[in-house]
Amino acid sequence: MIERVERVDEQDRVLAVVGRDEAVRRGWLHRIAVTVCRDREGRILVHRRSEHLARFPGHYEVASGGAVAVGESYEEAASRELAEELGVRPPVRFLVKFLNRGGLSPHWLAVHEAVLSDAPDPDPDAVMWHGWLSESELLRSMRENPFTPDSAVALSHYFAAAGREPA
Template sequence: MIIDNPEEVLDLVNEHDVVVGTILRAEVPQLAATSKGFVRAVGVFLQNSKKQLFVPARSLHKKLLPGAYDFSAAGHVASGQSYIEAAVQETAEELNIQLNTSSFRLIGTLAPLNGIPYFNHIFIVEYEETPLYNKEDFYKAEWLYPEELIESIKSGHPAKQVILPALKLL
């Protein structure tokens, strides 16, 4: 598996999430400063029967947001790939969990916000076991209630900017 592949081809979409072209992953950071378009991403929360979320912290070697709280699994949607296909793929790659599409429940879509040029589909997966997460992606993880996660972020723990808006979808 190639982590953070800058040559990955992504669909470029307009403000209605309609494909208008393609873009290399390496070019995504420049999208915020242009009106060229947006890209697609997925965020997956694993949630147990206690309603706790499996919350990993990004590997310290990550270029963006090292050590920050992240979705249980997340990633870009490759060109030609559907949101649900990306969610299944990222869950397999990052958490070593093989699930079919029926395990994923879409809880909402976050439109691009605050200069972040992504349409994010947010999914929930009911899951009881602590996954054997990929150490290339995450350096630690824990089960937290959404309120605990919100409090930790508000107290200064770094997190992806879309985590708090995504938690409002729960």
């Protein structure tokens, strides 16, 4: 099944509906929504992608998310991805959107935040490990382990949107 996304321009206006693989292959702008999850103590959920995934197998991530489907808002995509990947349905709060030219291909990246009350129940096809890290533990882990390309830039924009530096 072909994952359909909206190809967009530099102002995030829809140009066409295309396959996601084609958008990545051709370097066309499309939309991605991610969510940084915290617990009540302020720790950040980190997960490791399953080894069999096509994109960045075995890499760690600081946010859960994926492509925004055709006709879907960034917030709807963020909520859907949390349910699919982590088995949770918390309210998501939009923080920031920016044009990200890193990673596999250029895309608009919308970063959200959610505070999880329920324990995550990750999809084992997508997530092979997850854990809660303090900000200092997370920053140390990012220096020592392979993280997806979007992780560092998403986290940087996340902290900037919150108006603070990581602890």
